[in-house]
Amino acid sequence: METYLLETKQLTKVYRNNGSKVHALQEVDLAVKPGEMVAVMGPSGCGKSTLLHILGGLDNPTSGEVHINGQRLDKMSEAQRAVLRRKQVGFMFQAFNLIGNLSVGDNIELPALVAGLSVRQARKRRDALLEDLGISDKSRNIPAQLSGGERQRVALARALVNQPTILLADEPTGNLDSKTAYEVLRLLRQTHMQGQTILIVTNDPNVASLAQRVVFMRDGRIINETILQERDDTKTLLVELLNLEGG
Amino acid sequence: MKNLFLALLARQPTHGYELMQMYEGMFSTVLPTLNAGQIYTTLSRMERDGLVRKSTIVQAHRPDKRVYALTEKGGEVLQAWFNEVLTGPRIKDNFYLKLMGAGLSGTVDPSQLIKNQRREYLQTLHNLNTLSLEPEMTENPSKLVLIQGAMLHLKADLEWLDLCEEMFNEGAR
Numbered sequence: 001m002e003t004y005l006l007e008t009k010q011l012t013k014v015y016r017n018n019g020s021k022v023h024a025l026q027e028v029d030l031a032v033k034p035g036e037m038v039a040v041m042g043p044s045g046c047g048k049s050t051l052l053h054i055l056g057g058l059d060n061p062t063s064g065e066v067h068i069n070g071q072r073l074d075k076m077s078e079a080q081r082a083v084l085r086r087k088q089v090g091f092m093f094q095a096f097n098l099i100g101n102l103s104v105g106d107n108i109e110l111p112a113l114v115a116g117l118s119v120r121q122a123r124k125r126r127d128a129l130l131e132d133l134g135i136s137d138k139s140r141n142i143p144a145q146l147s148g149g150e151r152q153r154v155a156l157a158r159a160l161v162n163q164p165t166i167l168l169a170d171e172p173t174g175n176l177d178s179k180t181a182y183e184v185l186r187l188l189r190q191t192h193m194q195g196q197t198i199l200i201v202t203n204d205p206n207v208a209s210l211a212q213r214v215v216f217m218r219d220g221r222i223i224n225e226t227i228l229q230e231r232d233d234t235k236t237l238l239v240e241l242l243n244l245e246g247g
Numbered sequence: 248m249k250n251l252f253l254a255l256l257a258r259q260p261t262h263g264y265e266l267m268q269m270y271e272g273m274f275s276t277v278l279p280t281l282n283a284g285q286i287y288t289t290l291s292r293m294e295r296d297g298l299v300r301k302s303t304i305v306q307a308h309r310p311d312k313r314v315y316a317l318t319e320k321g322g323e324v325l326q327a328w329f330n331e332v333l334t335g336p337r338i339k340d341n342f343y344l345k346l347m348g349a350g351l352s353g354t355v356d357p358s359q360l361i362k363n364q365r366r367e368y369l370q371t372l373h374n375l376n377t378l379s380l381e382p383e384m385t386e387n388p389s390k391l392v393l394i395q396g397a398m399l400h401l402k403a404d405l406e407w408l409d410l411c412e413e414m415f416n417e418g419a420r
């Protein structure tokens with residue numbers, strides 16, 4: 001069991017709204033190994049964000065277990081969960097969740113300071129991430145002055161600043177055009193290549209297909225999964241696939 | 248291939264070997280590789296059809312150069328290729344009939360077929376996605392755009408499979 005970085009057992013979430021119940025998650029068993037990039041894919045409303053919020057310690061399950069790095073998240077007090085959130089989990093929200101009146105640089109730096117890094121260390125990591133993600137020149141801007149793609153990059157930098165055990169990304173290219181989405185995917189892949197464990201939830205096949213393993217979700221349940229193989233002879237791939245007519 | 252050669256020659260008369268190099272440089276990862284024999288066969292066929300003509304460029308300090316040049320007819324054929332609009336959508340769907348057949352036969356679960364097909368499409372999408380993110384792509388936009396086009400088609404195919412699945416699920420209810 002401890003070979004997994006993240007594991008859920010029979011994870012269930014029921015929302016109760018004035019009398020009516022929504023079964024957002026039903027007995028979900030999911031496991032992610034260190035260094036793996038996994039995508040959970042499913043249609044709108046199938047429970048993806050609910051799953052990610054629970055894994056990130058932002059919400060409580062109704063029943064079931066969540067293990068992160070050997071710790072039982074579902075058994076923790078609110079205070080313990082807050083610590084875990086800061087130290088172990090990087091979260092990219094479906095709707096950025098950047099702080100509107102703080103500069104880009106401060107948005108990235110803040111979680112590091114909250115997690116107890118010195119100002120000097122926090123600044124160092126911030127600058128390295130800004131550089132890595134190609135947004136150094138935006139450091140002093142506020143989020144409202146950025147494009148969607150730039151905001152998404154800030155969100156990624158902020159999620160990575162505490163060098164989390166796992167990066168959780170909710171629809172990381174939602175609302176971005178193809179070109180900007182491509183940039184975000186490039187950054188996610190680069191982050192993964194550097195050894196980062198990543199769990200993405202998405203409805204977008206392009207995003208999901210970046211992963212090594214895709215888990216399909218419907219109506220709060222995992223219905224099956226597929227492992228994607230790496231192919232080393234990409235040279236002939238296009239010739240085979242496209243069957244272009246040279247005219 | 249013939250039309251691509253015409254397009255290359257429309258720029259300037261070119262030696263057969265240079266033509267091969269230009270072709271290789273631009274299309275080697277996209278089109279099947281050609282050997283010198285295939286290139287010269289194509290060129291001599293084009294010459295026979297009056298699309299290109301061999302001519303000699305006299306060079307001051309080097310031996311004369313034998314080049315292929317576009318003829319007027321060659322130019323017209325090329326222009327006709329450009330003028331011709333591609334008709335019909337770019338779909339070719341062999342899966343639809345198979346899926347309907349599965350539904351009719353009662354011997355196989357259509358949703359299993361959908362599952363297998365989804366797996367296959369996702370794997371191909373993964374291969375293309377990986378390729379599109381390779382560092383060399385930033386210097387090769389014409390190749391990138393081709394890959395991205397193929398990816399958009401696959402994405403549509405995958406979304407369509409979701410619709411098929413929903414249809415069968417609703418029918419089963």
Ligand SMILES: Nc1ncnc2c1ncn2[C@@H]1O[C@H](COP(=O)(O)OP(=O)(O)OP(=O)(O)O)[C@@H](O)[C@H]1O
Binds near residue numbers: 016047203
């Ligand atoms: N706070 C809440 N209270 C009640 N119901 C909720 C709440 N949050 C989500 N739900 C319901 O739970 C289900 C799953 O929602 P969730 O946001 O997890 O879906 P999703 O897969 O992320 O969808 P999308 O792709 O649209 O983001 C939905 O039916 C939703 O209406």
Ligand SMILES: [Mg+2]
Binds near residue numbers: 049050094170
């Ligand atoms: Mg969501």
